[in-house]
Amino acid sequence: MADELVHYEVRRGIATITLDSPHNRNALSAQLRRELREHLTAAAGDDGVRVVVLTHTGTVFCSGMDLKEAAGASAGDQGVNEFPAILEQLWTSPKPVVAALKGPARAGGVGIVAACDISVAAHEATFAFSEVRIGVVPAVISVTVLPRLLPRAAHELFLTGETFDATRAVQIGLLNSAVPVDGVDAEVRRYTDMLALGAPNALAATKQMLQQERSTNLGEVFADMLKLSAQHFGGPEGQEGITAFKEKRKPSWVPAED
Template sequence: MSFETIQLETDSRGIATLTLDRPGKHNAMDSRMMVEIRDAVRGLDADSAVRGVILAGNGPSFCAGADLGWMRDNFARSREERIQESDVLSTMLHAMDTISKPLIAKVHGQAYAGGVGLISVCDIAIGVPEARFSVTEVRLGLTPANISTYLIARVGARNARRLFLNAHFFQGDEAVQYGLLDKVVPAGELDKAVEAEVRPLLDCAPGAVAMTKELIAFVRTHDAEANRRHTAVLLADCWEGEEAQVAIANFFDKKPPPWTVDDD
């Protein structure tokens, strides 16, 4: 699969790096980029050799949000076409949020509007103190419609009010306070910090990781009784599964499980 607006590489360990690649536009997303991100993520999700995905941006910024040229083009479209274009963004975010592999954001430079939305669908987000964030939609007569589902889930309604209503600009340390980022590190240590999140994934059972991502999504959207019933069945499913049986047998035999990757 070839792309025009992103780069996609997978290393020998099964760690993929999806890099937004419109550096001259600060990686602002047009319709083509959204489709390419969506299709790439779906492909990574279906690839059993992929163990995790790093999301990064080429050039001076992570992602400056949606391309305003794309926004302007939608003014001339019909109502039905506008909804279809908005749905391109919506389906991209959904694909990223529901990918069965851990998704890790590596954030630098600008992350505005839809760029903040990209961070919010990642499982882990590491950035630099100088990174600059804002949910800028209301400055442009818009509302953060498609990203709101994911961003409110990540930072909570209280912080969403703080960030959505006046397009507050903030940097890395404040992003950690809101829960948008998990950690900030000096720019020279960003790659090392992301690798520190990646490496432990390679000791974890891929099927169990995928099941646990589904578990988190289920539990956050169901009540206590539904969760009780679901989780009782889920643990029984694990006991019946090959991964748990192999891993626990290997534990007693003092052997590593077969999915562990040796970097040496």
């Protein structure tokens, strides 16, 4: 039986999913894709999980699709048909997902970074949409990347395949934060600590709200948002949060400190 390429651990409500295939720069091989999907499904279905952290071993976060597996494949049969499902799992996960990068991401790896709600990288990390340079199109990853990137930057970087650094990745919207490599873990913890303060159902509903398309009719939008607001104000979490605020205590969903 092949060694596991993606590890899963839950501690203090944080599910950590670790890509551990450094021999091929954490490329998205069939095995890695399968295990990543399984762990994302486990995290989404576990009521004890509040936040998901996606990280890696080795010097590279993810180099994209495993080109050795894709070599010789015919159009429509690249063996990657489940990759959109991975991006969709990340994008629609009811639990916030934080990406932690201490090294580069390329192609499909950048799509994963964009699909996460919050992404933190070391200054040393670099990025590139290298697809056009090998004769393919960054089509699938565009679904998660384009909503993040400034339009001018998207055109430039998708068409040229130029490598860019973490500082620019923050400037164009791909990353939330770039820090020294020895500060990545602390920055990720800062975000997970804040996310853990949010009520689980409220976080899931807020994430869904952020992603939904909105009508151009302002009256309809306000009506929908008023309904959503009232639903949560009057719901168990809303009432617990209001009571906790009045009693000057932490709400019941906030994890106990170590």
